[in-house]
Amino acid sequence: MRDEHFLFSGSYVPLNHGSYGAFPAAVRTYQRSLQDQTESRSDAFIRFKAPSLLLESRTAIAGLLQVPRQTVVFVPNATTGVNTVLRNLSWADGDVIVYLSTAYGACEKTILHICETTPATSVRIDVSFPIEDDDLVDLFRLRAQGIAAQQGKRVKVAMFDTVCTFPGVRLPWEALVEACKAEGVLSLIDGAHGIGHIDLFDLGQVDPDFFTSNCYKWLFTPRPCAIFYVPTRHHHLIRTTYPTSHGFKPSQERQIPTAASSDSDYLGELFKWAATVDMSPYLSTLEALRFRSNVCGGEAAIENYCFDLAQQGGKRMAQLLETEVMDNRNAKLSQCCFAMVRLPLRFASDTVSTTDRVMDRRSEATRGGIEYNQQLLPPERGPEFVKTIMDKLRDEHDTWIPMKFYSGAIWFRISAQVYLEMADLEWAAGVLSKLCKELPGSASGS
Structure with missing residues (x-):
């Protein structure tokens, strides 16, 4: 699969699909044909042919998500989708935005900017993983109720991920949407790791208030490409694209569709021409879906293999490194295409994992082939070790594995994809074991 259909360098081991995705050679060829058509007759293609192809792509994506086409449009990325919602909403004194501490950095900064420039305020709910799904939902519900109990305060919108960027774990986003409905809160779902990754076939049934998801990460489209879903009942809230462009109508000219006029394509017209951009990534969605169906066997086959x-x-x-995988008791966090594994480095920290407790009872001082000094590593060196290891992965081993010093340990995130197999992950474990040995402070390091 990797050699025949993808475009990686022969020496590169692609273990970080989650950050920027990858698309097959067939999709690249299709995209370039679209770009060639654009350059050969720009007016004919951009003005007349591209809109019909865009409508076909929207129809295909809507079919994949099982939602009406009128509720789905394309935007460059999920960050744009989040910005579009937060900057279209009207904010008053007492309005509160709630989000989790695992929110993507750009989206958190968007919230902070909203709070600097409008009367809105925000509440960040600190979450430490692993956590049980029910506990996370209860934590949100109690915090929302606590805010609502304050005079003059109300949670207007809550933002959640489908799958977090880091740690790479799946959230109970469906249950969080239900909790938002119960509390009278608008739900904004950052599904950056969503479409082509987890099962979204019931998106219309879950019925979030706003949902955005990157296609270039897991659906095999070129970059940039994302979908933005807004149910008809909220079309009146989305007044403009960002940047504001041709689809915007002043208040006196607007005609917002209602549920009774669901055949209207208000959202599609608003987003159809959001400034002049290269639309080929959006239009290549059709070819990406064909590849997933014809070559990979369809969405279920891809999901099953990657999961x-x-x-x-x-x-x-984790077995090779003699550490552990991040998960909760019901194994819900790992229901995605990421694996979160701990490096075999022990730090002097209040956070002691299950594996550390087991290892403390062992007489031997070696784990995963790495010998440790009696003295634990200082936690303040954790970020330094992360940078050292990641630099060597890039410069000496031609790969990239995201990792962070998190909760008193170094965790790394592996992305599973159809072009990888078990041998790739075993190779990565061996490389990581070697690099841990070389760190200053280990028994074999300098």
């Missing part, structure tokens, strides 16, 4: 590789591969890497 299995992430879960079994994560366990195998």
